[in-house]
Amino acid sequence: MVERDPSATPSGPRSAGRSGGPAAAVGPEVDAGPPPVAAEAPDVGVHRRPRRSDASRAAILAAARDRFAADGYERATIRAIARDAGIDPSMVMRYYGNKEGLFAAAAEIDLRVPDLTALPPEERGARLVRHFIELWEGDETLTGMLRVGATNDAGAECIRRVFAEQARPMIDAACPVPAEAAARAALIESQILGMALCRYVLRVPPAVDLSHDELVAWLAPTIQRYLTAERP
Amino acid sequence: MVERDPSATPSGPRSAGRSGGPAAAVGPEVDAGPPPVAAEAPDVGVHRRPRRSDASRAAILAAARDRFAADGYERATIRAIARDAGIDPSMVMRYYGNKEGLFAAAAEIDLRVPDLTALPPEERGARLVRHFIELWEGDETLTGMLRVGATNDAGAECIRRVFAEQARPMIDAACPVPAEAAARAALIESQILGMALCRYVLRVPPAVDLSHDELVAWLAPTIQRYLTAERP
DNA sequence: CTCGCATGTCAACGCCCGTTGGCCTACAGT
DNA sequence: ACTGTAGGCCAACGGGCGTTGACATGCGAG
Numbered sequence: 001m002v003e004r005d006p007s008a009t010p011s012g013p014r015s016a017g018r019s020g021g022p023a024a025a026v027g028p029e030v031d032a033g034p035p036p037v038a039a040e041a042p043d044v045g046v047h048r049r050p051r052r053s054d055a056s057r058a059a060i061l062a063a064a065r066d067r068f069a070a071d072g073y074e075r076a077t078i079r080a081i082a083r084d085a086g087i088d089p090s091m092v093m094r095y096y097g098n099k100e101g102l103f104a105a106a107a108e109i110d111l112r113v114p115d116l117t118a119l120p121p122e123e124r125g126a127r128l129v130r131h132f133i134e135l136w137e138g139d140e141t142l143t144g145m146l147r148v149g150a151t152n153d154a155g156a157e158c159i160r161r162v163f164a165e166q167a168r169p170m171i172d173a174a175c176p177v178p179a180e181a182a183a184r185a186a187l188i189e190s191q192i193l194g195m196a197l198c199r200y201v202l203r204v205p206p207a208v209d210l211s212h213d214e215l216v217a218w219l220a221p222t223i224q225r226y227l228t229a230e231r232p
Numbered sequence: 233m234v235e236r237d238p239s240a241t242p243s244g245p246r247s248a249g250r251s252g253g254p255a256a257a258v259g260p261e262v263d264a265g266p267p268p269v270a271a272e273a274p275d276v277g278v279h280r281r282p283r284r285s286d287a288s289r290a291a292i293l294a295a296a297r298d299r300f301a302a303d304g305y306e307r308a309t310i311r312a313i314a315r316d317a318g319i320d321p322s323m324v325m326r327y328y329g330n331k332e333g334l335f336a337a338a339a340e341i342d343l344r345v346p347d348l349t350a351l352p353p354e355e356r357g358a359r360l361v362r363h364f365i366e367l368w369e370g371d372e373t374l375t376g377m378l379r380v381g382a383t384n385d386a387g388a389e390c391i392r393r394v395f396a397e398q399a400r401p402m403i404d405a406a407c408p409v410p411a412e413a414a415a416r417a418a419l420i421e422s423q424i425l426g427m428a429l430c431r432y433v434l435r436v437p438p439a440v441d442l443s444h445d446e447l448v449a450w451l452a453p454t455i456q457r458y459l460t461a462e463r464p
Numbered sequence: 465c466t467c468g469c470a471t472g473t474c475a476a477c478g479c480c481c482g483t484t485g486g487c488c489t490a491c492a493g494t
Numbered sequence: 495a496c497t498g499t500a501g502g503c504c505a506a507c508g509g510g511c512g513t514t515g516a517c518a519t520g521c522g523a524g
Contacts, residue, residue: 052491053501072383074306078482088503093483149434150382151304156434163436182438186430187450190439194426198418202381202388202425204395206418217464218419222454232449284521285471310512320473325513466524473518484507494496 057095059085064106069144073103073152100154107145107158111135111166116174124174125224129216132192136200143200146193150201163189174227187226191219289327291317296338301376305335305384332386339377339390343367343398348406356406357456361448364424368432375432378425382433395421406459419458423451 051057063084067076078099082089096102114131116124136142145162148155168185175181195215198207210218283289295316299308310331314321328334346363348356368374377394380387400417407413427447430439442450 051500056501072306074304074383077480079480089482090484090504091502094501099482147382150379150429151306159434160436183442183446183450186436186438186442189436190426190430191423191454192426193429193434194422194424197382197425197429198422202391204392204418204421206414207422210415210418214415218415218458221457221464222423225453226450232453283470288471309510311510321512322474322514323472326471331512468521468523470521471519474516475514476516477512477514479511479513481510482508484505486504486506488503489501491498491500493498 053095056085056087056091060087060092060095060102061106064102065141065144068103068106068148069141072144073148073155078102103148103152103154104158107148107155109141109145109158109162111162113166113170116170121174121228122224124227125222126216126220128188128223128227129192129219130212132196133212133215136196140200143196146196146201159193171227176228177231180231184226188223191222191226195219285327288317288319288323292319292324292327292334293338296334297373297376300335300338300380301373304376305380305387310334335380335384335386336390339380339387341373341377341390341394343394345398345402348402353406353460354456356459357454358448358452360420360455360459361424361451362444364428365444365447368428372432375428378428378433391425403459408460409463412463416458420455423454423458427451 060081063081064076067081067084070076071080078092079089081102082092092102096105112131112135114127116127119127145155145159149159150156163185167189168181171185171188172178172181175184195207198204199210292313295313296308299313299316302308303312310324311321313334314324324334328337344363344367346359348359351359377387377391381391382388395417399421400413403417403420404410404413407416427439430436431442
């Protein structure tokens with residue numbers, strides 16, 4: 001009597017799915033499959049008829065983002081998330097399958113990487129650094145994902161994917177030698193994430209005390225070099 | 233009824249203690265205080281009479297280091313650590329008070345930062361980068377502490393302390409303007425920890441694939457600039 | 465030899481976790 | 495108006511957690 005939904009297996013093929021749909025869609029559908037009437041092409045996820053429970057789903061997702069960000073994966077409990085959302089914990093299970101599914105849904109991140117090709121090459125490092133500083137300080141979800149990524153495999157995979165899908169194309173476009181783009185992207189990622197780690201996660205005092213302008217002044221030449229300087 | 237040890241309060245003043253004792257001593261003594269015979273000046277921790285339980289304490293500590301490193305703070309359970317060490321969980325409590333005490337004892341880290349003043353200034357960045365790469369790859373405890381530091385306050389404090397106590401003096405010595413040493417240290421820390429995060433924790437593929445020599449070639453100029461270049 | 469205490473064992477406590485299934489309720493399609 | 499079903503609440507489950515206290519044991523000092 002448990003066969004309510006074949007796609008809700010707790011330890012299923014997580015890494016396979018979510019191929020190329022729109023990034024900020026409603027989230028993975030674990031719930032109750034297509035109703036028997038009007039299965040209506042399940043491929044394109046655009047403008048499906050809104051469900052009555054969409055408000056609850058959104059509330060859960062918002063609470064999950066906050067809790068994961070604040071507490072990390074292990075300490076962010078489903079019960080606490082449900083409490084924050086004003087909803088029963090069993091609803092979380094119904095909508096997102098299990099805790100990993102909830103995390104995957106909450107971990108949709110948009111880096112909003114700016115288009116660097118429109119800028120003169122020597123300004124690209126500074127632009128990038130400033131963008132990421134503002135991004136990180138405007139959304140503590142980013143800090144949370146960093147926290148989760150450090151402890152949890154799914155979290156690490158999420159960070160890898162976000163940077164590979166969103167930052168890599170920009171770096172590819174701005175990079176002189178295509179074969180070096182991967183290494184350069186990794187170097188840039190290491191400096192960006194490293195500063196984020198020190199400032200927002202570990203809260204190393206001298207890193208926290210640096211102003212935006214100081215950060216840009218120091219970090220921009222580094223990023224610039226990783227981006228365009230000749231391979232050493 | 234529990235008053236066995238006043239220093240073992242679970243949620244006590246953690247941040248206050250551990251003032252200036254020897255850094256790599258045997259660890260915080262939670263156990264049964266000094267024996268009534270021969271209290272023998274408790275300040276210097278050198279050559280105290282070995283206790284019969286020293287082997288157990290060491291086994292626990294080794295297992296704790298491994299588990300914390302592999303699983304992070306929350307998922308590394310006292311029971312699992314005790315099982316690895318072949319010892320009853322209650323012994324862990326007796327020797328280290330509680331989980332936080334055990335972590336504090338297991339988190340004693342020695343960065344073995346090399347003396348840079350003996351080197352020509354232009355080689356210092358490369359020396360530092362190579363040292364940290366080898367350090368990180370020779371001891372996965374470092375990776376573990378990074379993992380723990382991202383999720384747990386005590387872990388973050390540990391990383392802050394280790395770098396402040398062990399890396400800062402070296403940077404102070406190698407830094408042209410003393411007033412800028414704090415910022416420069418934070419920048420260096422951000423790049424070192426950032427690469428460690430990408431390579432050993434998040435396992436970002438292009439970062440993992442970089443060879444030691446490539447890493448040194450790319451990162452050394454960055455560190456060098458943070459260390460000695462004029463403030464931008 | 466005797467006795468005290470460090471060492472170690474065992475079972476349990478209370479708590480919270482992720483997760484499940486049963487049962488109402490109210491809306492939507494007919 | 496009827497009815498099926500999605501939405502939601504509740505109570506419980508099995509289990510693992512950190513932690514505790516009572517009890518055995520054996521070494522070492524007197």
